[in-house]
Amino acid sequence: MTGDGSHLRLSDGTPVARHPHRGAAILGIRPEQIRPAADGLPAAVTYREDLGAHAVLTLRLSDGTGLRMATDLGSRAALPADLRIAPAADALHLFDISTGRALAARPAPATMKAEHDHLPS
Numbered sequence: 500m501t502g503d504g505s506h507l508r509l510s511d512g513t514p515v516a517r518h519p520h521r522g523a524a525i526l527g528i529r530p531e532q533i534r535p536a537a538d539g540l541p542a543a544v545t546y547r548e549d550l551g552a553h554a555v556l557t558l559r560l561s562d563g564t565g566l567r568m569a570t571d572l573g574s575r576a577a578l579p580a581d582l583r584i585a586p587a588a589d590a591l592h593l594f595d596i597s598t599g600r601a602l603a604a605r606p607a608p609a610t611m612k613a614e615h616d617h618l619p620s
Contacts, residue, residue, distance in 0.1 A: 500526040500564075500593075507591070511562040513540065516588045524602060527592040530555055530569040535578070536585035542568075544580050558584065 501508050502520030509515060515526070545565075546557035554570045556578065568584060593602040 500524050502593075507593075509560055509562040509564055513561050515540065516586060516591055518588070518591065518593075520593055520602065523596050525594040525596055525599070527594060528566070528586050528590055530567040532587040532590035533566070533568040533584050534587070535582055537583060539583035539585035542566075542582055542584045544578060544582065547578075 500515070501510070501523050502518055504519060504521045505517065506514040507516050507518045507520060507524075507526065540560060542558040542560055544556050545559050548555045548557075553572050553574060556568045556570070558566050558568055560566070570578070594600065595602055
């Protein structure tokens with residue numbers, strides 16, 4: 500995943516979400532924070548794990564990136580082998596590629612920084 504200052508993009512250039520990050524990063528998102536969306540990213544369902552009240556789908560994106568999506572509780576509807584998905588932008592977590600440490604999600608607003616100048620940056 501690479502950020503260009505306005506979007507996070509897959510290795511093939513496909514935009515994933517609006518985000519101010521610049522540079523390479525590892526993307527983390529919980530399976531329940533991904534939803535089907537008509538105008539979302541194309542994804543192929545490679546495996547469906549039925550857990551009774553819901554299912555967890557293993558997906559493959561256009562650049563080969565794998566991720567998992569949880570269906571809604573109580574949902575028994577069949578999903579197509581190919582679907583479009585949208586991750587919840589506020590649920591994206593970025594990690595440094597070399598250290599694995601979490602990166603700041605978004606820069607803090609200037610007013611918050613001023614109120615908390617006594618705290619380490």
